[in-house]
Amino acid sequence: MATGINTAKTKLEINTSGSTYVQVKGFTDFSGMGGGSAAVIDTTDFDSDAKEKAMGLPDEGQVSxxxxxxxxxxxxxxxxxxxxxxxxxxxxxxxxxxTKYEFTAYVLTFERGGNQDEVVKATSNLEVTGAMTETVAAGV
Structure with a gap:
């Protein structure tokens, strides 16, 4: 039976200078890692029997x-x-x-909001630029 990876103790960190990362406290949810797509390049020519395609550069998309x-x-x-x-x-x-995921991104949004009988929450969309690096933990 697969047990999966527990989300408890997952950390978000931001680089503040050089190799110094600071933990972003209050982190409760994430989505979109690895969710981008690549362009499709048409390589069809007159000798083709059907459409021929190549994959363009991957776009890592956004992490929320x-x-x-x-x-x-x-x-x-x-x-x-x-x-x-x-x-x-x-x-x-x-x-x-x-397991670590490292990427460079632009902080597109940092929205605050709240509902009755809850704490104030924030959501942020990060536009990834370049490749995302996955380092799988040893023994996994």
């Missing part, structure tokens, strides 16, 4: 994250700063088993 809004958290502040400066920023998601 949900957070409990913590305005004084250094990681969330770094995300808001990256959005304001429009800087391509390095991110790292580490799963509870140690």
């Amino acid at each position: 994250v949900s957070l409990i809004f913590l305005p004084k958290d250094a990681g969330q502040a770094a995300m808001r700063a990256a959005r304001n400066t429009r800087a391509a920023t390095k991110f790292r998601v580490t799963l509870s088993d140690g």
